Each structure stands twice: as C-alpha cells, then as structure tokens.
Amino acid sequence: MIISKGIAGNIRIGDIRKEKPTDLVELEWFDTEKRILRLRTVGGQEIGFRNLNGEPLKDGDILYESEQQRITVRILPCLCLIFHPRDKMEMAKVCFEIGNRHLPIYINEKAEVVLAYEWPVHQLLKNRDYDVAVSVRVIPQTQTLKMHEWSRKTKFKITLAK
Missing domain, CATH: 2.60.260.20 (Urease metallochaperone UreE, N-terminal domain)
Structure with missing residues (x-):
C-alpha cells in the first residue's frame, strides 16, 4: 500500500x-x-x-x-441542479433556502449556483418559478460554513418583532 x-x-x-x-x-x-x-x-x-x-x-x-x-x-460527475439567478435578490433568496436545508453549494464563475440533485429542492425551485436546470456535472468544490463554537462576545443583538 x-x-x-x-x-x-x-x-x-x-x-x-x-x-x-x-x-x-x-x-x-x-x-x-x-x-x-x-x-x-x-x-x-x-x-x-x-x-x-x-x-x-x-x-x-x-x-x-x-x-x-x-x-x-x-x-466524478453527478446529477446536479443548476440555478441561474436573475438578480442579486433572487440569488440571496435561493441561497438562503438551500442553506436552511444545510446543503453544500458551489457558485461558479458564471454566477450559477450548483448543488447535487435533490428532488425536494428541485420541486421548491420549480414551484417558486426560478430558472433551474438539471444536468450532469462535476462539482469541483463545495465549501460549507462550519461553526465550531458560539461566543458571547458578538457585537450584534437579536430581537423579536412584536
């Protein structure tokens, strides 16, 4: 070996x-x-x-x-969902939806959001009338945010709306 x-x-x-x-x-x-x-x-x-x-x-x-x-x-290539955002707001909304499902994504140089195929996410994007396609591609790299510890030293405050 x-x-x-x-x-x-x-x-x-x-x-x-x-x-x-x-x-x-x-x-x-x-x-x-x-x-x-x-x-x-x-x-x-x-x-x-x-x-x-x-x-x-x-x-x-x-x-x-x-x-x-x-x-x-x-x-190796795999079946992927490819999302083409129309503007920055649509990009933010879709990335938020995907992030809430804890799925890793790849954003390429053409500003396409690429993720491994998941039927529920595909249906969600289609139902909300986003420009999404299914294709076989190589996902070159996925980076996910990894939170290892929470600190009380953060500068922002979270409040609930009434």
Whole structure:
C-alpha cells in the first residue's frame, strides 16, 4: 500500500515538468473534504491518504509522486441542479433556502449556483418559478460554513418583532 500525507501539487495548476505515468483516484464530490481516505486507484493500487493541511481535494490534485509514477484525483460527475439567478435578490433568496436545508453549494464563475440533485429542492425551485436546470456535472468544490463554537462576545443583538 502507498502512503501519502499531503497534496504534492495539482496537474492543472502550475508547472508540471516531467511527464510520467499517471494513475487516478476517482472520488465523489462529497469525499473531497474527508481527511483520511483508503481506496484503490483505477490501476488497482491501494493508497492511504491523510490530508494534513485540511484543504478539500480538487480535481487534478497529486496525492503521490515518485520517479516512476504519480497518483492524481479525478472528481466524478453527478446529477446536479443548476440555478441561474436573475438578480442579486433572487440569488440571496435561493441561497438562503438551500442553506436552511444545510446543503453544500458551489457558485461558479458564471454566477450559477450548483448543488447535487435533490428532488425536494428541485420541486421548491420549480414551484417558486426560478430558472433551474438539471444536468450532469462535476462539482469541483463545495465549501460549507462550519461553526465550531458560539461566543458571547458578538457585537450584534437579536430581537423579536412584536
């Protein structure tokens, strides 16, 4: 088994100097934030990976590299909901609705909101007449807000309306 303790770069970013045989680890989008992985590559090699820096894995990340080979990540495509907001207010409303369901989203450079397909969310968006489509895509990265502790030192106050 090959042991890796960090990301050694990305084949899509930067200067990869030497071409060498590349084996792939295929991951679902929801596995990219896991800190410890033990899996098989497409070529049948077993690899154990511990993500010491905590950054989510991206498509093309190099998990292992030696003189003979490199092992990189390929994120598999999945069925997705793609929302095209008409304005900033619509973007805010939809992101609020999705956030209330604790679903991770990805907002790409075209300002599309992309999330893994969920039938109830699809029905919600269709019923509210939002511009939503279903497509098979790669979700390159999802970031969710992670709250680890609450503090009494916050500066804002919450009041209830009468």
